[in-house]
Amino acid sequence: MDTKKHTAQAHGRAGESLAMNFLLAQGLSFIEANVRYKFGEIDLVMKEGKKWVFIEVKYRSKKHYGGAINALTTAQTKRLRRAAEHYIQLNKIDAICRFDLIAIDADEVQWLTNIF
Incomplete structure (x- = not known):
């Protein structure tokens, strides 16, 4: 396996784990992680009361290039929406x-709700 790809996957899993623990501490319930379809994926599916929450996790070990909060692209948003519609x-x-x-820079977690 490509070393860079393996490292990126390990960072992604670490970020998703941090995000899930953060959201559980905020009172959300875990439903599913890493839901993948050919046309998109959902990092975390959780519930807040009766409301379903589809969560994109962006993790950066350093705050280069605007940090994790600026890493979500329009194309990724479209893929997430399509995957969520299919999941629903x-x-x-x-x-x-x-x-x-959930945007994580090193160990700083930012939670933006209703991003689109």
């Missing part, structure tokens, strides 16, 4: 849903 249909979810971003 497959699981027959009839509830309020929202999209959140």
